[in-house]
Amino acid sequence: MTTLAESFLTQEEQDALIQCVVAVEKQTSGEIVPVIASTSSEYPTANHLGGLLLGMILAICVAMVLGNEDMWVFLALFCPGYLLFSRLMFAIPAFKKLFISKREMRAEVEESALTSFYLNGLHRTRDLTGIIIYVSVYERSVQILADKGINDKVDPAVWNDVVVQITQGIREGRAGAALCQGITRCGELIVEHFPIKDDDTDELPNLIIEGQAQ
Template sequence: MHAAKAVDQRAREEIERAVAEAETLTSAELVCAIATESGRYDRAESLIGFALALVALSLAHVALAEPAADWMSGPSLALGWETAAAVLGFIAGSVLASYVHPLRRMVVGAREMEQEVQRAARSVFAQASVALTRGGTGVLIYVSLFERMVLILADSRAYQALGAASVESLRDLAVQHLRRGEYVETFIRTLRAAGERLAASLPAQRQSNPDELSNKVLVFPVRP
């Protein structure tokens, strides 16, 4: 699933309204981001390409060994056909893995995906200036579609207000909706829960509650 399709313009507006509503409860600043994938995973694509190359090579070898193929089964011709089959198989497998995410996900380790999601989320945290609020109250909700993972990063005061257990429960809530394909609800439910929990320790200021960070959803078609 492409990030831009998962949250189209209408969905983004709905999420942005949810951000604004959550921020009426708390002085924390909430930022939402979604990425098609967090890593490139070239190794996985190469492995699938290699596997398909072996299949293509085997099929070519069998086909060239049959009597009907005598006209093109000389040593030089056979080697040429088999080499071409292997190369085309590798290319086809690599391209297929690039577009068919379930296939690629089969050969990518969970640890590698976790590392890439953490790297990408930290990059977005920095790019979006989530750590630059006056009170250290920024919170990032980062969703990565290929990995089907969510990471919630909170700046110092926001993290103290939530606590590790609450951050984990918010992440688990988001993942539940994400894995059901409920992309908008992934953000909206998490935003509501985060706003309510943050309100206890970081309530909205009656006199002044400036909107320091944009409410716009950050969409990354490729890895951040």
């Protein structure tokens, strides 16, 4: 079964993205890594909350139709309703969003981006010049994190404009082009402080999709 991350970009867009990273890294010693993740969390609480609320509504409505207010009848209706709807939340993630706050999604994406930064070795480049462009497809959210070497020279706040640019492009259905533009902009922001070196090597993957380097 194809994951959200695997279907997010076409093969042509993936190839273009890799070439974009290669082109930018010919100008700077920075290491830019786009990471495409299906989701930043399974949001198990939303499964249970959706099951509880919808199961309760179903039980109440059916009990009213039957004209029976007995607690045991309510429980007999609620339990299978809860199981049905909680599994529905799990099987159809789009429904789950009704029970997830924007704050929770934002926090999960931020945490997942930071975890991905370290798991994929962006903190281990020679000059501490790793940059992750993390896209969480389910949340339609983007995070950009840079390593200490870059943050010592470039105000971390500048990445916010790049995030807005990429996010807008994704919403407009041009994810590949928006990511390429974002990568190019990241290169422009760091090239003055981190120009290419004679002995520079490509230290990190140029695209990661669901943990698979490309």
